Amino acid sequence: MSAVGSVLLAAPVVPLQLPLAVDLTAVVVGALAGASVAVRDRLDVVGGLLLAVAMGLGGGIIRDVLLGQLPVALSSHAYLPTVAVAAISGLVFASLLHRLGRVVAVLDAFALALFTVVGVEKALLANLPAGSAVFVGVSAAVGGGIIVDLLAGRPVAVVRRGPWNATAALVGASVYLLSSSLGVPSRVCEAIGFVVIAGMRIVSLRWGVQNPESVDVIAAIPVRRRGDPRPPPRRPAGRPEVRPPADPRADPPADPET
Secondary structure (H helix, E strand, O other), rough: OHHHHHHHOOOOOOOOOOHHHHHHHHHHHHHHHHHHHHHOOOHHHHHHHHHHHHHHHHHHHHHHOOOOOOOOOHOOOHHHHHHHHHHHHHHHHHHHHHOOOHHHHHHHHHHHHHHHHHHHHHHOOOOOOOOHHHHHHHHHHHHHHHHHHHHOOOHHHHOOOOOOHHHHHHHHHHHHHHHOOOOHHHHHHHHHHHHHOOOOOOOOHHHHHOOOOOOOOEEEEEEOOOOOOOOOOOOOOOOOOOOOOOOOOOOEEEEEEO
16 A cells, blocks of 8 residues: 555544435525526426436436445435436526526536545545545546436547546645545535636636647657658758759740840
């Protein structure tokens, strides 16, 4: 096991006791986002409910399954009815959600940060190494969106250029673990990770910051193949071009006036 992983396992991790209302708010935001996708793609009511459930509960279910636990969304009586109400509201009041786009975007950034931090923390409490904790946190953050894109037959947004989503979760989870390895109290690590993730997401949405495209370095290097003509020799800078003297036996140039 790596040194960072050993330190993380030795450091005390205090469970984050989220109020049920806070967790349900994150679920509602995800469900509204799924309902918005259904409205844009002109799906029926059943499709809208399915996308809302997948977006609101998918990340948490993936997290709990990876940790070998019974999903909280299934063991609690509050999650499924909340998602159903949020889905119907998102389908009925789609135009209102569109007007409140900025508010919903900020809440979505908060939900992304919350899912990531909770996923990393639960992985650490399960004595998983640092790399696995990051994987669980990022999967919890973007898992619902991936499921929605697949169900709706859309290109998976997380693997394409666009506003920071998985990138923000990855950076925030890494900052969380780095802070924990330095002996920072658990509550402070959670706050730092939350602020980093939500801040990166909001900045990316506001100013259009994206990751650079993949570049094939080898293909960018010019390679001369056998049989290609040799390029003309380059003349040193500052030296005038020297032309060979004219042949006196050659015919004189024709007079254009004649």
